[in-house]
Amino acid sequence: MQAISNHKVVVLKEKGVTLPKGFNAGGMNCGIKKGKLDLGYIVSEVPATAAGVYTTNIFQAAPLVVTQESIAKEHKIQAVLVNSGNANACTGEQGLKDASTMQKAFANELGIPEHLVAVTATGVIGELLPMEKINPGIGQILQAENEAEENFIQAILTTDTAVKHIAVQTQIDGKTVSIGGAAKGSGMIHPNMATMLGFITTDANIAHEDLLFALKEVTNQTFNMITVDGDTSTNDMVLVMANGLAENNLLTKDHPDWDGFVTGLKIVSEELAKKIARDGEGATKLIEVTVEGAQNQKDASIVGKSIISSSLVKTAIFGTDANWGRIVTAIGYSGVQIQPNAIKVAIGPYQVFENGLPCPFDEAEVKNYLEQETIKIFVELNLGNHSATAWGCDLTYDYVKINGSYRT
Amino acid sequence: MQAISNHKVVVLKEKGVTLPKGFNAGGMNCGIKKGKLDLGYIVSEVPATAAGVYTTNIFQAAPLVVTQESIAKEHKIQAVLVNSGNANACTGEQGLKDASTMQKAFANELGIPEHLVAVTATGVIGELLPMEKINPGIGQILQAENEAEENFIQAILTTDTAVKHIAVQTQIDGKTVSIGGAAKGSGMIHPNMATMLGFITTDANIAHEDLLFALKEVTNQTFNMITVDGDTSTNDMVLVMANGLAENNLLTKDHPDWDGFVTGLKIVSEELAKKIARDGEGATKLIEVTVEGAQNQKDASIVGKSIISSSLVKTAIFGTDANWGRIVTAIGYSGVQIQPNAIKVAIGPYQVFENGLPCPFDEAEVKNYLEQETIKIFVELNLGNHSATAWGCDLTYDYVKINGSYRT
CATH class of the missing domain: 3.60.70.12 (L-amino peptidase D-ALA esterase/amidase)
Structure with a gap:
């Protein structure tokens, strides 16, 4: 907002x-x-x-x-x-x-x-x-x-x-x-x-x-x-x-x-x-991804949507797994030209990736954060001053259940 | 091939x-x-x-x-x-x-x-x-x-x-x-x-x-x-x-x-x-989508990959649900310019969509087909003579299980 x-x-x-x-x-x-x-x-x-x-x-x-x-x-x-x-x-x-x-x-x-x-x-x-x-x-x-x-x-x-x-x-x-x-x-x-x-x-x-x-x-x-x-x-x-x-x-x-x-x-x-987004089929959590420092609005949106759309990010959050590698991967395949070493990624208040390398963090603390009903992910691209926020939800057993038998 | x-x-x-x-x-x-x-x-x-x-x-x-x-x-x-x-x-x-x-x-x-x-x-x-x-x-x-x-x-x-x-x-x-x-x-x-x-x-x-x-x-x-x-x-x-x-x-x-x-x-x-594709995480089935009648190779590939990437198509096939509407939807949002009324869609040997309308088919027969380990979907765009085949797998409870707990 x-x-x-x-x-x-x-x-x-x-x-x-x-x-x-x-x-x-x-x-x-x-x-x-x-x-x-x-x-x-x-x-x-x-x-x-x-x-x-x-x-x-x-x-x-x-x-x-x-x-x-x-x-x-x-x-x-x-x-x-x-x-x-x-x-x-x-x-x-x-x-x-x-x-x-x-x-x-x-x-x-x-x-x-x-x-x-x-x-x-x-x-x-x-x-x-x-x-x-x-x-x-x-x-x-x-x-x-x-x-x-x-x-x-x-x-x-x-x-x-x-x-x-x-x-x-x-x-x-x-x-x-x-x-x-x-x-x-x-x-x-x-x-x-x-x-x-x-x-x-x-x-x-x-x-x-x-x-x-x-x-x-x-x-x-x-x-x-x-x-x-x-x-x-x-x-x-x-x-x-x-x-x-x-x-x-x-x-x-x-x-x-x-x-x-x-x-x-x-x-x-x-x-x-x-x-x-919070009421997504089978969802247990709302995920909010904020991307800042983009060269333009479109890039910020594409990166945000790439993360929020990743089945691997969505299942990791369902599993309360601080698998930041999947977030970084989704940034990397978004198609937006970024500088890998300039990026910062945080899960809630926890910085997890910076200077091309993982940051040390307390697994138990981040896992505890991921138990919450609203999970925030922050990405700083450090390339400009445009930003965007995207919302999605976790991917759960119930999504598969609901959609394996919706029609018949 | x-x-x-x-x-x-x-x-x-x-x-x-x-x-x-x-x-x-x-x-x-x-x-x-x-x-x-x-x-x-x-x-x-x-x-x-x-x-x-x-x-x-x-x-x-x-x-x-x-x-x-x-x-x-x-x-x-x-x-x-x-x-x-x-x-x-x-x-x-x-x-x-x-x-x-x-x-x-x-x-x-x-x-x-x-x-x-x-x-x-x-x-x-x-x-x-x-x-x-x-x-x-x-x-x-x-x-x-x-x-x-x-x-x-x-x-x-x-x-x-x-x-x-x-x-x-x-x-x-x-x-x-x-x-x-x-x-x-x-x-x-x-x-x-x-x-x-x-x-x-x-x-x-x-x-x-x-x-x-x-x-x-x-x-x-x-x-x-x-x-x-x-x-x-x-x-x-x-x-x-x-x-x-x-x-x-x-x-x-x-x-x-x-x-x-x-x-x-x-x-x-x-x-x-x-x-x-068949050994995709948690998968029980190989899905093969063949798109024919495209104006060019790229369009055929995009439509095939749009269908094979749809979580809703993947869960429907896991649930052996002949939900052709999800296939048609994935064609419609692929970004490829198509003519809705020219398209034909078949699930295995069963024609399910033609002339902009669903075809009558025996639900039990198609459901029986969907129980197999290899599911074939055919799309005819009727716009040209280029084709492509894409492969994927169903989206199952086990995908969520494997990826909710891969790292920790």
Whole structure:
């Protein structure tokens, strides 16, 4: 996290997407999954300026195609409908039709134009949506008993073991502006834009281009800096809705409170990203790798992601083994031009590698450090002044168990 | 494997590096490891033309530095000395000195110039070699009781569960030319040029440039097309020694029997590479991915390696789950420009994806196929006529077990 500038941003860990003014959310079980919520929504009282970032996987899922086309019309949405348990990916023409059908049906329930509804999905790839369950679900989802943010954050989960939400508040033009977020993601996580779904709401008054600019900048430093298994999903998406109900003057990059908004957006995104990494399939630990002293931002990111993606580093940390040689190896094959003798590596407070050589350290102490739930690795490249932080998780028996039998 | 041209190449699965004329090999336990052989050698009766390919990891281990410098002098070596249990990597100046000391000591024992001895190592990174054990070992290793190819192929192993060797014979100028190979490798395997060590001997008479050309071409299609865990080691090396004792006319690219030699070299390299992939840490299955219809060779390789590197594909195959969606996802994020609707994917004889949609298949039949020890995946991109094959292994509980506790 960069310094928070002069803007006071208050973090509200227990809050989420319904903290900003004018947003409601809910969820229900429509029968895609057994006994778990599988259909969720967010609705704004008024149309909200929208910006999204989407997976770079060529096999982009049907709902993402539909959502992108809709947002392109006037860069606004008023509602999001999400199903879990079925990704509606690799489902051809029928998949596109089903995504459109969901969009239309929910727009009808709300009495708004269909292009103001974003649809998205997460779950198994290559199976058609069970529309005979989803259609009746959409007809009932707005009933009062389904309305609760807790239902929404539950309804978007797949193999996740925990809900993921946060909110912040800052002042813009003397008005309190809230930013709330919810996310899911546990496997097939290597976002370039992972299945990772992120939903961020805000009552800020901001134009589309500026919202998209802020989202892209923040996503590259947060959601795109996590990995669970190196697999980039077909369904990744982060969507921000800004409904303007905070009534600040239109927020632009020149606005004196711009930094406060971006900082708030970054805190929300980083917290959601870290929650996804910590809840990686089978994971017992969050790993945070900070790379400093790079010649440029890209190099710092590549080195960080190379370490966080290494199966050998991930298993060593699961085994509480201070195997720094695997960290150094991952730096060495990252493709970034570095100077082997200039590098320093630390595991938590323990320096383990310097001047091309291992540092003496107390194995028992470092092993004790590695028993913690958050493991920090620091790399100093000593080549410049750029830095990046990446997040991931350990690789465990349970990852193999979960993924050896996910579908059948 | 490509067609074998008109050149008859006879495969001798039980033979290895001592089949070619004039090569001896041996191994012993010098005390680096407990109760297992850890020091091995190959010696040629006469200096042999040498060519090597080495890891692209920036942290290249000390013995590789010493070996490359030595081979550069006259492109010849007469002997190779290998230790396992300690990689002599990230060991700074002392590591380089130790590698040189090993080289000199073995050259003394043999009564040959030191630059004719190649040294290499595999094992833990970042610990200094126990020279107090290795030096006496070098003094004893040439004793008759240590001489046996079986000792050599054992002495180079680390977490490997099986020895890896093969030999072939072909005719050049009416002379029988033999090519023998031995390799080790089980973890930290993602060669660009893994720890993977390959040793190939031949009695062919061939010039250095042509030997290196053939080695590079063959390595790119074999050793560089395997992955176990995506981690490229600091110690990877494949070394070929050609001592000329078959007495064929000097082999060049224009020689009518060139193809036979290269085919033989490829069979040896491919077999060793596949043995490494099958013996990947914790692996129960060899996975072979063949990509056809690519616009160029590089695209075919990238797609093949993307699939073979996917933790989700690897765990699905461990779990005998026909989860083709993960294969398609890995194609989609490979970075290669493909046409989603043009692609076909098959698991063994079962077509699972075509025209952008899943094909109907009998789950029980495919699950039964996935119970086998060798799993073949076929991808047709339908964009051109280039192809590539990549090899890997499943990701299992035992991979996590082995790597959660390798060092301590």
